[in-house]
Amino acid sequence: MTQTGFCDSGPLLDLHKKAEERRPPLRTWANTRGPKERRSLADCSATPDCRWARRVPVSAEDGIIMGYAEQDGSKDGREEEALLQCLHSLPGLRILVPGLLHREMELAMEKLGLIHDRTYAWDMFSDMMRSQAHYTFRSTELPHPFTDSTRAIVVDWLIQVHEMFNFSEETLYLTVHLLNRAMRQIKVSISKLQLLGVVCLFLAGKKEECLLPEISELCFLMDNSYSKRQLLRMERRVLCELDFELSHCPPLHFLLLTASIAHCSDQVVWMARYLLELSLLENQFVVFQPVQLASAALCLARLVLQEAHSPESEAAWCIATSLRICSEPTLQRIMHSLAVTASRAQGRETRASFVKFSTTKTLHVSAHLGLQSCPYLLGPAGAPAWPQACDGPLKGMRAGETGQHM
Incomplete structure (x- = not known):
């Protein structure tokens, strides 16, 4: 999260204040407090000599934003024209005013409690887009x-363990990301795979959480099959093999930003979050970028729920989808795979996410009848794009058996 700007930077910005006036650390939407009053840019007496305008070279396939550059503030009207020219390859953005896109992004990040100063909102989003290649x-x-x-x-x-500790959602996504990297870079046996997963959760908690469980608690959850010494040795090994690189921009951030700009209903947001968490269980989704997964989950949630939309909501959705930076074939491919995964979630052995999103708090989105038929809504291409993997040696580990070791 350090690379994306979604870090607990509040204390760093408030060092000049008295102790009683300092604001608490920033959290994401799930953990944030009420919005704070922020100083308006109109209160600044000094006028900057130059302004920052987006210059966005894009890749050939999916249009990933690569950077921005400084523009001379004396060129009246040329800033928006230059931005429109740079965004010519992105569908829908040519007809939109760049100032509107900036404003919607600023309002969304402020609503989610992610920024202190609106000036950095677009730069933060640019950095999120630039870092996509590192997370696939x-x-x-x-x-x-x-x-x-x-x-x-x-x-x-x-x-299940993550939910028991009541960790933030960012911790879960970072845990799975570290596990995906560790499984490919560290040679471990299946008997040590559960220990590797717990270590990844422990490292993610150190980066995202304020309170952490004791090592003895983690060992107890594994039925004391591993000692504290083994856990700490595995932690050191993971950190060394991953070069202490623990940064990750989860698809959840893109989902919440897009949903906020599009003014999506609570049910659509919960449905999209459920679909996004289901993607963590499937190894087939690791080749896609976070922004692509978030866009596909939100589009599929709207398709399943079939809510009535007003002209204002359609206009907001048009602005939000113009920021998804994802080609149509890639979007359709991910949506088809998510639809098949969601339709089979209830009958699978690995159904922790299904149970988690079947509560009143989550509006029972996992039990929505539309999920059973969503592959057929997408047409014949809704068949699985990848063959189903056969059951491995860990078949005996069932959902809910958090104390059973592997």
Whole structure:
């Protein structure tokens, strides 16, 4: 989160204040407090010599934003024209006023409690887009002896442990990301895979949480199959193999930003969050970028719920979708895979996410009848794009057995 700007930077910005006036650390939408009053830019007496305007070279396939550059503030009217020219390859953005896009992004980040100063909102979003390539994998292939089924069982168990500790959602996404990297870079046996998953959760908690469980608690959850010494040794090994690189911009951030700009209803947001969490269980989604997963989950949630939309909501959705930076074939491919995964979630052994999103708090979105038929809503292409993995050696680990060791 350090690279994306979504870090607890409040204390750093408030060092000049008295102790009693300092604001608490920033959290994301799930943990944020009420919006704070922020100083308006109109109160600044000094006028900057130059302004920052987006220059966005885009890649050939999916249009990933790569950077921005400084523009001379004396060129009246040329700032918006230059931005429109740079965004010519992105569908829908040519007809939109850049100032409107900036304003909507600023309001969304302020609503989510992610910024102190609106001036940095667009730059933060640019950095999120630039860092996409660091959070994907070239292939879905797992090293021997791991299988997709083995990985799904471990992730399902980690989701249960994460919920028991009441960690933030960013911790879960970072945990799975670290696990995906560690499984490909560290040679471990299946008997040590559960220990590796707990270590990834422990490292993610150190980066995202304020309060952490004791090491003895983590060992107890694994039925004391591993000692404290083994856990600490594995932690040191993971940190060294990953070069202490623990940064990650989860798709949840893109989902919340897009949903806020599009003025989506609570049910659509919860449905999209459920679909996004289901993607953590499937190894086939690791090749897609976070912004692509977020866009597909939100589009599929709207398709399943079939809510009535006003002209104002349609206009807001048009602005939000113009920021998704995802080609149509890629979007359709992810939506089809998510639809198949959601339609089978209730009958699978790894159903921790299904149970988690079947409560009153989450509006029972996982039990929505539309999820059973959503592959047919997308047409014949809704068939699975990848073959189903066979059951691995961890088949005996069932949902809810958080104390059982592997």
